Amino acid sequence: xxKLRLLxxxxxxxxxxxxxxxxxxxxxxxxxxxxxxSIPILNKLSWGQLLGSSVWKPxxxxxxxxxxxxxxxxxxxIAIIIALPLCILTSLYIIEYAPSWLKRFLIPFVNLxxxxxxxxxxxxxxxxxxxxxxxxxxxxxxAYSTGYSVLAGGIVLAVMIFPLIVSIVNEVLRTMxxxxxxxxxxxxxTKWETIKKVILRKALPGIIAATVLAISRAFGETIxxxxxxxxxxxxPHSVFDTGYPLPALIANNYGDMMSIPLYDSALMFxxxxxxxxxxxFNIISRVILTRLERRMAG
Amino acid sequence: xxxRKLEEQFFKLLMILATILVSGSFFLIVGTIFYxxxxxxxxxMISKTPGGGFYIGKEGGVxxxxxxxxxxxxxxxxxxxxISIPVAIFINMYMDGKKFLLDTLRMVFDVLFGIPSxxxxxxxxxxxxxxxxxxxxxxxxxxxxxLVIPILVRTLDEVIRxxxxxxxxxxLALGSTRWETAKVVLRAIxxxxxxxxxxxxxxxxxxxxxxxxxxxxxxxxxxxxHEPAATLPLAIFFxxxxxVAEVQGRGYASALILTIVVLVITLxxxxxxxxxxxxxx
Numbered sequence: 001x002x003k004l005r006l007l008x009x010x011x012x013x014x015x016x017x018x019x020x021x022x023x024x025x026x027x028x029x030x031x032x033x034x035x036x037x038s039i040p041i042l043n044k045l046s047w048g049q050l051l052g053s054s055v056w057k058p059x060x061x062x063x064x065x066x067x068x069x070x071x072x073x074x075x076x077x078i079a080i081i082i083a084l085p086l087c088i089l090t091s092l093y094i095i096e097y098a099p100s101w102l103k104r105f106l107i108p109f110v111n112l113x114x115x116x117x118x119x120x121x122x123x124x125x126x127x128x129x130x131x132x133x134x135x136x137x138x139x140x141x142x143a144y145s146t147g148y149s150v151l152a153g154g155i156v157l158a159v160m161i162f163p164l165i166v167s168i169v170n171e172v173l174r175t176m177x178x179x180x181x182x183x184x185x186x187x188x189x190t191k192w193e194t195i196k197k198v199i200l201r202k203a204l205p206g207i208i209a210a211t212v213l214a215i216s217r218a219f220g221e222t223i224x225x226x227x228x229x230x231x232x233x234x235x236p237h238s239v240f241d242t243g244y245p246l247p248a249l250i251a252n253n254y255g256d257m258m259s260i261p262l263y264d265s266a267l268m269f270x271x272x273x274x275x276x277x278x279x280x281f282n283i284i285s286r287v288i289l290t291r292l293e294r295r296m297a298g
Numbered sequence: 299x300x301x302r303k304l305e306e307q308f309f310k311l312l313m314i315l316a317t318i319l320v321s322g323s324f325f326l327i328v329g330t331i332f333y334x335x336x337x338x339x340x341x342x343m344i345s346k347t348p349g350g351g352f353y354i355g356k357e358g359g360v361x362x363x364x365x366x367x368x369x370x371x372x373x374x375x376x377x378x379x380x381i382s383i384p385v386a387i388f389i390n391m392y393m394d395g396k397k398f399l400l401d402t403l404r405m406v407f408d409v410l411f412g413i414p415s416x417x418x419x420x421x422x423x424x425x426x427x428x429x430x431x432x433x434x435x436x437x438x439x440x441x442x443x444x445l446v447i448p449i450l451v452r453t454l455d456e457v458i459r460x461x462x463x464x465x466x467x468x469x470l471a472l473g474s475t476r477w478e479t480a481k482v483v484l485r486a487i488x489x490x491x492x493x494x495x496x497x498x499x500x501x502x503x504x505x506x507x508x509x510x511x512x513x514x515x516x517x518x519x520x521x522x523x524h525e526p527a528a529t530l531p532l533a534i535f536f537x538x539x540x541x542v543a544e545v546q547g548r549g550y551a552s553a554l555i556l557t558i559v560v561l562v563i564t565l566x567x568x569x570x571x572x573x574x575x576x577x578x579x
Contacts, residue, residue: 009475016388019381023447024406030413030421037424089316097313108568109321115564116327116557117504119531123538123553124327127334159323166320192306213412220414222507223535247416247507254423254511271420275413282412286405 027279034275037268044262050269056233063266065273070235071150071243075225076218078154078239079161084211086158087165092195094166095173107170114163122227125156130228133240142240148230150243156224161214168213168289172206173199175296209288216281220274222247246270328557335554338547344555348517360552365519366527369435370509371502374442375495378450381443383491386454387480391466404455411448416507418445423511436523438513445508446498453497457490458483489570496567500560506531530556 041050041063053064094106134147176199184194200207230242231252250267342359349358393400422441431437461483469479484491506529514526515536530552537549 005475005478009477012477013388013392016384016392019384020388020403023381023385023410023451024403026444026447027406027410027413030417033421033424034417086316086320089313090320093310093313093317097310098317106317106321109324111568112561112564113321113324113327115500115560116324117506117531117560119504119506119534120327120331120553120557120560123534123550124330126538127550128326128330159327162320162323190302190306192309193302195309216412217414220416222414222416223531227535227538247414250416250420251507251510254420268420268424271417275417278412278414278417279409282409283405286408290401290405 031272031275031279034268034272038265038272041262041265041269054235058260058263058266061262063262063269065246065270067233067235068244068246068249068270069273071229071233072219072245072247074150074236074239074243075153075157075229075245076215078151079157079218080211080215082154082158083161083165083214087162087210088169088200088207090162091166091169091173092199095170096191096195096199110163110166113159114167118160118221118224119227121156121160122224125152125224125228129155138240142238145240146230148228148242149240150229150236151239152228153225153243153245154239156228157218157221160221160224161217164217165210165214168210169203169207172203172210172292175292176202205288206292209285209292212281212285212288216278216285219281220247220278222251226251246274250274328561331550331553331557334547335550335552335557338551339554340551343548343551347519360528360530360533360548360555362517362519363528363530363533363552364555366435366513366516367503367530369520369527370438370442370513370529371499373435373439374446374502375450375498377439377443378446378498379491379495382447382450382454382494383484385447385451386458387483389455390458391476391480391483407448407451407455411452413448414507415445415505416510418442419508419511422508426512432524433512433514433526434524435513435520435527438509438527438529439523441508441512442502442505445505446502449498449501450494453494454487454490457487457494460490461486489573493567493570496563496570500563500567503563504531504556504560506535530559 044061045063050063050065051069052066053062054066055062055064056067090110094103098106129152130147132147133149133152134145137151138145138147138149180198180202181194184198185191189197225245226248229245229248231244231248232242233244233249234242236243250270253263253267342357344359344364345361346357346359347362348360389400389403393403418441422437422444425440426432426437465486466479466483469482470476474482509529509532513529513532515528515532516526517528518525520527534549534552534556537545537552540546540549
């Protein structure tokens with residue numbers, strides 16, 4: 001009986017180890033698999049051609065990712081520029097100013113937003129943001145716009161990353177030592193001066209980590225952006241131009257990728273690019289956050 | 299002096315405006331979906347599969363997509379749970395003293411959590427080509443399982459960490475093995491497991507990019523794992539892309555269905571979280 005129990009424990013522990021190793025190795029298997037599939041195109045075209053060329057003619061074997069990369073960068077950039085200040089101000093209000101009953105009310109709403117599926121954000125973008133840009137915003141700046149633009153993509157993405165940034169910045173602000181605030185307030189600083197000169201400065205690494213994480217989230221977002229960006233493979237030059245981000249490229253073309261030589265390899269290369277960038281950004285932000293956590297604990 | 303006060307007032311106002319905008323965007327989105335979706339909502343939408351002329355505006359509904367989504371999200375969550383419960387227990391109970399390895403493992407799951415669903419979709423597609431599986435319910439479930447494992451592991455890990463160490467110590471001191479102790483811990487985190495399941499299900503049912511390549515699309519309700527399955531988000535996407543106004547309207551109604559499902563799931567998980575906190579001392 002005693003032996004049996006110990007044996008069970010041993011077998012189960014090995015089994016669990018197996019599961020753990022298997023699920024962790026998914027990360028490496030994805031990287032290797034995507035790289036393996038990208039080899040044909042990497043052999044045919046140089047990195048410079050792939051990343052720097054704007055010519056996208058799959059039938060002629062020409063795959064220039066530059067417009068797609070620029071599309072992704074524009075959309076992500078706009079999203080961060082909109083979301084970051086709004087989210088920092090919101091977090092500051094929630095943590096530093098809001099009375100506790102309001103706090104209890106506000107935080108769940110930010111969480112609810114994070115539960116909404118991407119496709120719903122896309123539908124909302126089409127129904128609300130597109131007409132808004134088309135009839136109210138664009139006419140002030142350009143002659144004509146359908147509304148489908150990198151700006152629309154940026155706004156939709158900004159709303160999608162609100163909950164992510166707010167929740168991390170909230171966490172960071174919550175760990176700020178009370179003594180620090182007290183010292184500043186005791187010296188006669190106003191609350192805002194304390195925030196500006198003490199809290200924000202101390203919270204900077206955390207805010208950077210949140211931003212990096214938000215960028216990587218925005219990078220990979222597919223369907224919502226695809227629905228509102230116009231998907232025209234040209235490098236955008238203004239916020240009212242259409243764009244064609246990398247994830248949208250993958251999603252839109254999986255259907256024909258088996259019929260054209262090298263096309264599947266090109267799309268897997270796009271996926272590899274996304275994977276690598278997001279991997280690096282995620283590691284950077286997690287390292288910053290873990291260090292912060294440890295410093296707060298110790 | 300007044301300038302400093304003014305600055306304080308100005309920024310406080312700015313913060314309030316930002317907060318209204320950020321928390322208000324939830325109402326804006328849900329409001330828009332309700333406003334546009336309710337006029338097209340009817341019983342047929344949720345009780346019928348697409349009829350012959352569905353895509354030119356004739357009769358039918360999206361029952362195929364609702365069932366397909368339920369199958370995929372349910373299957374992936376169950377399969378994911380089978381994998382993530384052992385993982386969460388292993389990293390919490392069998393790795394004492396291996397701090398560096400533990401931190402690295404947690405980091406890997408954090409990173410996996412950050413990998414976008416389109417990459418899981420593309421990878422799932424590669425797996426399917428490799429094993430010769432065609433776009434099907436099975437393919438969709440596998441891709442979505444990969445997507446939800448990090449969510450489940452992270453949530454379960456966090457919940458297990460809140461279990462008081464004394465509980466474990468007591469079980470161990472009574473002579474139980476680590477696995478028997480794990481069973482005690484599992485009983486203690488039951489509400490947490492429900493929360494993890496809801497989170498995972500909510501994410502799985504709303505995701506498009508992972509099922510786009512892997513699950514295919516079909517007007518019929520799948521009867522076996524090898525048949526292609528429609529999913530609700532993908533149905534919304536297709537209907538919205540249609541030039542026929544009636545079909546677009548059904549897209550809004552489908553969006554309304556998905557929004558309601560997801561809101562109910564999120565509210566349930568919030569309530570569960572509240573209850574599990576109440577039970578704590």
